[in-house]
Every structure is written in C-alpha cells, then in structure tokens.
Amino acid sequence: xxxxxxxxxxxxTAATGRRKINFPISGPVWLLAGALWLAGVVxxxxxxxxxxxxxxxxxxxxTNAPDQNWQSGATPNFPFxxxxxxxxxxxxxxxxxxxxxxxxxxxxxxVDTSVVNYAFTNATGSIIGTGGLFVTGNNTNTxxxxxxxxxxxxxxxTNGAILQLNNTTAAGPGPITNYSSTVVLxxxxxxxxxxxxxxxxxxxxxxxxxxxxxxxxxxxxxxxSLAVNSPGQVFDLAGDMTGYGGTLxxxxxxxxxxxxxxxxxxxxxxxxxxxxxxxxxxxxxxxIALGGLTGAGNGTTLSANSSSAWGATFNIGGNNxxxxxxxxIANGSNxxxxxxxxxxxxxxxxxxxxxxNSYSGTTTVSGGVLAITGLAxxxxxxxxxxxxxSVLDVSGLAGSLLTxxxxxxLTGSGTIRGSVNAxxxxxxLPGDGVGVLTVSNGTxxxxxxxxxxxxxxxxxxxxxxxxxxxxxxxxxxxTVTNLGPDLHAGDSFKLFSVAIGGSGFATVSLPASNVxxxxxxxxxxxxxxxxxxxxxNAISSSPSPTNISYTVAGSQLILNWPSGQGWRLLAQxxxxxxxxxxxxxxxxxxxxxxxxxxxxxxxxxxYRLTYP
Numbered sequence: 009x010x011x012x013x014x015x016x017x018x019x020x021t022a023a024t025g026r027r028k029i030n031f032p033i034s035g036p037v038w039l040l041a042g043a044l045w046l047a048g049v050v051x052x053x054x055x056x057x058x059x060x061x062x063x064x065x066x067x068x069x070x071t072n073a074p075d076q077n078w079q080s081g082a083t084p085n086f087p088f089x090x091x092x093x094x095x096x097x098x099x100x101x102x103x104x105x106x107x108x109x110x111x112x113x114x115x116x117x118x119v120d121t122s123v124v125n126y127a128f129t130n131a132t133g134s135i136i137g138t139g140g141l142f143v144t145g146n147n148t149n150t151x152x153x154x155x156x157x158x159x160x161x162x163x164x165x166t167n168g169a170i171l172q173l174n175n176t177t178a179a180g181p182g183p184i185t186n187y188s189s190t191v192v193l194x195x196x197x198x199x200x201x202x203x204x205x206x207x208x209x210x211x212x213x214x215x216x217x218x219x220x221x222x223x224x225x226x227x228x229x230x231x232x233s234l235a236v237n238s239p240g241q242v243f244d245l246a247g248d249m250t251g252y253g254g255t256l257x258x259x260x261x262x263x264x265x266x267x268x269x270x271x272x273x274x275x276x277x278x279x280x281x282x283x284x285x286x287x288x289x290x291x292x293x294x295x296i297a298l299g300g301l302t303g304a305g306n307g308t309t310l311s312a313n314s315s316s317a318w319g320a321t322f323n324i325g326g327n328n329x330x331x332x333x334x335x336x337i338a339n340g341s342n343x344x345x346x347x348x349x350x351x352x353x354x355x356x357x358x359x360x361x362x363x364x365n366s367y368s369g370t371t372t373v374s375g376g377v378l379a380i381t382g383l384a385x386x387x388x389x390x391x392x393x394x395x396x397x398s399v400l401d402v403s404g405l406a407g408s409l410l411t412x413x414x415x416x417x418l419t420g421s422g423t424i425r426g427s428v429n430a431x432x433x434x435x436x437l438p439g440d441g442v443g444v445l446t447v448s449n450g451t452x453x454x455x456x457x458x459x460x461x462x463x464x465x466x467x468x469x470x471x472x473x474x475x476x477x478x479x480x481x482x483x484x485x486x487t488v489t490n491l492g493p494d495l496h497a498g499d500s501f502k503l504f505s506v507a508i509g510g511s512g513f514a515t516v517s518l519p520a521s522n523v524x525x526x527x528x529x530x531x532x533x534x535x536x537x538x539x540x541x542x543x544x545n546a547i548s549s550s551p552s553p554t555n556i557s558y559t560v561a562g563s564q565l566i567l568n569w570p571s572g573q574g575w576r577l578l579a580q581x582x583x584x585x586x587x588x589x590x591x592x593x594x595x596x597x598x599x600x601x602x603x604x605x606x607x608x609x610x611x612x613x614x615y616r617l618t619y620p
Contacts, residue, residue, distance in 0.1 A: 054115060055080045057088060059096045061103035069094075069128075070109030077103070090137075091115055098123035108133030108155050116161070117141045121149035121169060129154045137161075140182065145169035145189065153178035154196065163206070165189035179206050186232070188212035195220025203246050210234045210254055218243060224268065228252040236261055244268040244290065252276045253299070253327065258285055266290035266314060272297040274326030274353075280308040280335055288314040288340060296320060299327035299354075306362050308335030310348075312369075317345035319369060325354035325376055332359040337386070338366045349389075352378040352398070359404075360384040373398040373422060380405060387413045394422030395440060402426035408450060423448050428476075430454035432484070439472040442491070447476035453510070455483045462501050463492035475505035479539070482510040488541070490519040494527050497546045504539030512536060551575070556617060560606070567602045569617055577602055580614045588614060 057078040059069075068075040069088060076085040079099070088094070090113040096106070097120040108130045116139045119126055126149075128135070133155050140161025143151050147168035154174040162182030165171055172192040173179055184191060184206045193202045193216070203224040208216070210232035216225070217237045224244030228234070229251040236243055237260040246269040253273070258265050259281020268290035272278075280287055280303030288311045289296060301310070301324050310333075312320040320340070325331075337360070340346025349369025352358050357377040365386040371378070373394045380386075381404030392412075394400045402410035403426040410426060412418055412434040419436070421443030427450030430436050434456040438445035442461055452474060462471035471488075488503070518531045518541060530545040554575070557568045569575055578592040595602070595615075604613075 054091045054093065055086070055089070056093045057086060057095070059094065059100040059103075059106065060084055060086075061100040066107075067103045067105055068107050068109045069112055069133075071112065072109070075109070088112070088114075093139075094118070096120065096126050100124065100126065105129060108135060110134075111136050113137035114139050114159075117159075119143045119151050121145040121151050122167075123149070125149045125152070127152040127154060131155075135159045135180070140164065141179070142166075143169040143171055143189075147190075150192070152194070165191070173204070176202065176205055181206070183207040183209055185209040186211065186214040186230075186234075188214060188232075190215040190217060192216075193218045193221075193223045201244075203244070208234075210252070225249075226269075228256075228273075230254060233257060235259075236265070238263070238265075242266065245270045245272075249273040249276065255279055255300075257281065258287065259283055259303075259305075261285055264288065264314075267293060267296055271295060273299055274323070275299045277302060277327065277329060277331065279303060280310070280333070281305055283307060285309070286311065286314075288312065289318070289320050290314055292316070292318050294318060294320050296322050297326055298322055298324045300325065300329045300331040300356075301333045301358065302331040303333050303335045306334055306336070309338055310335060311338045311346075311367075312340035312348040313346040314341050317342045319345075319347035319349070321349040321351055321369065323351045323353050325352050325356055325358050328354040328356045328376070330357045330359075332361055334362045336362050336364050336366070339368055344368065352376060357401075360386075361404075365389075373400050373420070377401050377425075379403075380410075385410065387416075390416065392416065392418045392420075393440075394418075394420035394424065394445070396421040396443065398422040400424050402428075403449070412456070418445075420445060422446070425449060427451045428453075430456040430458075430484075432456055435459060436474065437472075438474050439469075442466055442469050442472055444469065444473045444475055447474070450476065451478045451480070452476040453480040453482070455481075457485045457487070458513075459487045459489075460503055461489050461491050463490070464495060464499055465492045471501040471503060473503060473505060477506075479504050479506055479508045480510040481508045481512055481535075483514045485515040485517070486513045486535075487517045488519060490522075494522045495519065495529055495543045495546060497543055500540050500542040502538070502540040504535065507537055507539050508535050551619065554617065556615060563606050565604045565606050567600070567604075567615060569600045571600045574598075575600075575617045575619055578616050578618050580616075581611055582614075584612060592616065592618075 060079040073087045076087045078086040080086040093116045094114045095118040101124050104124050104126045106128050108128050113136050135157040138160050141163040143165050144167045150170040150172050152172040156177045157180045159180040160182050163179045163184045166187040169189040172194050174194045174196040201222045205226050207227040210230035212232045215235045222242045224246040226247035228249045231253045233255040235257040239262050242263045243261045243265045245267050249270050253275035255277040257279045264286040271293050274297040277300030278298050282305035284307035286309045339348050347369040348367035351372040353375045355376045359379040361381045363383040368388040370391040371389040377399040379401040408426040411429040414433040417435040421440045423446045425448055428447050432455045436458045460472035464470050521528045528547045532542045532544045534540045554570050559566045577595045577597040579595045580592050
C-alpha cells in the first residue's frame with residue numbers, strides 16, 4: 009500500500025458469509041489472496057469444511073482458532089467459524105467422537121455414517137442457528153446426538169441412516185424426515201418417558217427404536233411405513249397422526265401400545281403383528297380412527313381404555329383397503345365400564361378371523377364389507393347395525409350361518425351375506441328408520457322377536473321389510489308400529505319378501521288404532537300367503553258433538569268439556585273490528601278443564617273445540 013495512505017481512515021466491508029459488516033479502520037491495511045487482515049485477525053467468506061480426523065489437533069468442534077480440526081478444499085488444519093457449512097465423513101476417522109465446545113452455529117451439517125459411527129457429545133455444548141442436519145448411512149453405523157441443541161433447520165435421514173437421540177432436544181425443534189432410515193430414542197436419556205417432540209415424516213420403509221423408558225411419538229406424517237420397536241417398554245401414540253397415511257407396524261412392542269393423546273388416523277394402516285401385542289386407549293378419547301387394521305396373531309388385542317372407565321369406538325377402514333385382523337377385540341381393562349365398539353367405514357373389506365371377540369359395544373357396518381369368519385363372531389356385541397349400502401358377510405362362518413346370541417339385536421337397511429338364525433330372546437329390527445334388511449344368498453329363520461315400522465306417507469318404502477330367499481318363523485313375536493298418519497281401509501304392507509313358512513308367530517301385534525283412538529283398525533294377516541298384512545277396515549270412533557261449558561270464579565275463567573274423547577281446545581284473539589276469522593290456533597290443551605285469568609285490559613279471546 010502507498011505510504012501516503014498508511015495513516016488514513018477507510019470504510020471497509022468484510023464478507024462473513026451470511027452478512028457484511030461495515031466499519032471504519034485506521035492504520036495499515038493489507039489485502040492478501042482475497043482475505044482481509046485487520047489488526048492481526050482474519051475474516052474470511054463462509055467456508056465448506058470437512059472434519060479431518062487424521063491431522064486433527066484434538067476432537068473439539070468450536071470457534072477457537074487453535075482447534076483447527078477441519079479441511080477446506082485441499083487445505084488441512086483449518087479453523088471453524090460460525091456460518092460455515094460442515095461435513096463429517098470417513099475422513100473423520102479416528103476422531104469420530106466430536107466434542108461440541110460451547111455454541112456452534114453451522115450454516116448446514118452433513119454426516120455420512122456409511123463407513124464410521126459419529127457422536128456429538130459434551131453436556132455443555134450445543135448446536136444452534138437456522139441450519140439443518142442431513143445424514144446418510146448404511147443401516148449399520150449411527151450418528152449419536154448427545155448434546156442439547158436448538159438448530160431449527162430440521163433433520164433429514166436417507167439411505168439407511170441411523171440417528172440416535174440421547175435427549176428430547178437433541179434434534180432441535182425442526183421436523184425429522186425419514187427416507188428409509190431409523191430413529192433411536194436412547195436409554196441414555198434416563199428413566200421416565202421419552203416422547204419425541206419433533207414431527208416425524210416417514211417416506212419409504214423406516215424404523216423407530218425405543219429402549220429403557222416409556223417412549224412415544226408426538227406428530228407423525230408421511231406415507232411410508234414405520235416399524236416401532238419397543239421391547240419391554242410401553243409405547244404411546246401421543247399426538248397428531250391425521251397427516252399419516254402409511255403402515256404403522258407395532259409387532260415388536262411387547263409391553264403394549266397406547267393411544268395417549270391422539271385420535272388415530274383414518275388413512276393409516278395399523279399392523280399389530282403376529283404376537284401378543286395389546287393396542288388400547290390411555291386417554292379420554294372416545295373415537296379412534298384406524299384407516300386399516302391388520303395382524304396375524306391370535307394373541308393380539310384391540311381394546312378401549314386401559315386404566316379408566318371410558319368406552320370407545322374404533323372407526324376402522326377409512327383408507328378403503330382390504331385387511332384381515334386375526335386378533336381379539338375386547339372391552340378395556342375396566343370391563344363394562346370401558347366398553348369397546350367398532351364401526352366399519354370406507355369401501356374396503358375388513359375380515360375378522362380371530363377367536364374370542366368379547367367386546368360388548370355396538371358393531372356397526374357403515375360402509376364396505378365386514379366379513380366374519382371361523383370363530384370370530386362377537387357374541388357379546390349387543391347391537392349389530394348394518395347400514396344402507398353396507399354388507400355384513402357371514403358366509404365364512406360354519407355353514408354360512410349366523411346364529412345371533414340371546415339378547416343380541418340385528419338391525420339396519422344393509423345386506424347380510426349368508427343365512428341368519430334369530431333364536432329366542434334375540435331381536436330383528438329391519439330398517440334404518442323405514443327400510444329393507446336383506447339376507448342375500450341364504451335363508452332366515454326365527455323364534456325371536458321382530459319389530460317393524462310403517463308409514464303410509466313415504467314416497468318409496470312405506471314399511472320395514474325383511475328380504476330373504478326363504479323365511480321360516482316358528483313362534484316368537486311380531487310387533488308393528490305406525491309412525492305416520494291414520495291408516496285407510498285397503499292399505500297393504502308387505503313386511504316379508506316371501507310368504508313365511510313354519511308355524512308362524514306366536515304373537516302378532518298390529519296397530520289397533522290411531523294416536524287419539526278415534527279410528528279402530530281391523531287387519532287381515534296374509535303373512536303365510538305373501539308376507540303382507542292389510543287394513544281390512546278402519547272404523548271411526550269419533551265422539552258425539554259437545555259444547556264448552558264455563559264458570560267464573562273471581563278473575564278466573566274455567567272452561568270444561570268431555571275429557572278422554574280427543575277434543576282439542578283452539579283459541580283466537582282479534583280486535584272487535586276484525587271479529588272472527590279462520591285463523592284459529594291450538595292452545596296445546598287437550599285435557600279439561602282449562603283455566604285462564606281474565607284481564608279487562610286485554611283484547612277479546614274466542615275459544616272452540618276441534619276433533620281430532
């Protein structure tokens with residue numbers, strides 16, 4: 009530099025990689041190979057550094073200039089500065105146990121464990137900033153994060169990388185994206201619980217290993233599979249799973265898995281494996297979505313609450329896949345106080361092929377097909393409800409025959425594929441409202457109770473119907489209720505698709521009259537002829553004409569008329585200039601007497617009786 013300028017002041021801009029710092033200087037300034045030297049200190053652009061374990065000074069990763077454990081291009085023994093991008097690969101051997109000294113702030117981190125293990129240690133060290141961590145591996149070697157970190161750029165694992173977390177902040181607050189890799193919740197975290205706070209996004213085939221404590225997931229997303237290995241330790245699904253559409257493999261969780269803070273996922277498939285896994289509910293959720301349910305082990309169990317008196321419904325099949333579950337569905341550990349119910353949803357087929365399904369809640373088929381095979385029929389389920397356009401397939405039972413349990417009710421407007429036998433003390437309720445319950449490819453026989461409804465104002469189905477290839481009735485009862493208006497002579501209602509065989513019902517109860525008992529019905533029973541009943545006559549029993557009588561007691565007006573005959577009191581209030589009109593309104597009074605307080609300040613009120 010020119011001697012005449014050596015004592016002048018200059019404004020200098022120093023590049024630091026992420027920002028430029030402007031400051032005045034005085035005294036000599038030297039520019040050497042693109043670096044700026046100020047008072048003996050070098051400030052260089054952000055570097056891309058490789059951890060160099062052969063010519064290393066020590067195993068410290070810090071911002072102290074003497075700890076020059078890095079290589080920049082072909083230059084070894086290079087210092088780290090905050091803002092540098094760092095890579096750890098096989099060049100790091102033998103110094104792969106990296107001591108993080110103080111706060112380090114890399115722009116990004118890449119760790120290749122395909123040849124060696126790496127560990128970032130130091131109880132007081134921490135990786136900070138907005139950078140992210142990228143790890144690649146070989147399904148054998150591990151990157152262990154033992155420091156408490158706050159870097160927010162997230163973590164990406166690829167190619168069989170294994171990431172071991174020794175504390176809940178090891179991966180910072182950002183998401184962890186798994187591309188066919190493994191996350192380990194380490195026993196080094198100590199006893200107690202280890203809930204992974206990071207959102208775990210699964211792509212491909214992935215694993216989550218837990219050991220030494222009750223472990224859990226907070227947020228799970230993605231469409232890849234995730235095999236959870238938690239032998240000897242309870243594992244909790246403890247957060248939002250609604251964004252997850254892969255397969256959750258839980259077979260190696262020998263101490264059980266709990267829904268503890270989640271309502272499940274209608275897109276995910278839950279695979280309980282072929283062992284003795286128990287999947288239950290720990291918190292107060294009363295509806296859990298299982299997009300699909302599978303498991304080959306007869307010792308696996310799906311149940312409601314594991315510790316409290318809360319019942320629950322599992323809505324199974326939302327991902328429309330065809331799955332088979334060979335395990336057991338049971339009430340929670342509080343028995344009848346934590347009742348389990350299942351609801352088959354979606355368009356696919358759920359096949360239950362296990363034994364000893366002991367749950368006592370409702371079995372609902374809301375969509376698709378629920379197939380029951382072998383010994384899987386839920387004998388304790390109190391209500392079996394098969395909705396419109398849904399199928400309960402019992403063709404896999406012995407003889408393709410469903411025999412209801414005592415005190416079990418079969419209802420709905422869907423289809424039963426196979427034959428049905430309704431024994432004494434069982435109940436058949438065709439229709440969701442008024443509708444048709446169909447037994448296809450089979451027969452129907454009953455000694456139990458059938459309850460049906462009719463409504464002559466319906467535009468399509470005017471009555472419930474039981475439809476089957478053949479229907480045999482031997483005793484039992486038939487009860488028919490009118491939900492609509494008065495019936496007319498000649499009204500016919502086909503309750504059964506074919507003429508019933510057998511000895512017929514022991515008792516048939518048909519509507520005897522309308523609500524006000526003003527019309528009495530006379531029926532003809534044609535069940536054995538064509539499955540119908542018909543109103544032979546509708547006899548009016550209208551009461552004789554009557555009048556309203558009244559008395560006045562002080563300021564009380566008391567109206568009287570014959571009670572029990574169906575008369576209703578109507579009222580009308582108009583000005584004297586208007587007089588009476590046709591605008592009468594019901595007072596809601598059908599029982600005599602009626603008392604009203606007379607107030608001379610009010611307008612005129614007129615009363616009359618109407619029938620019915």
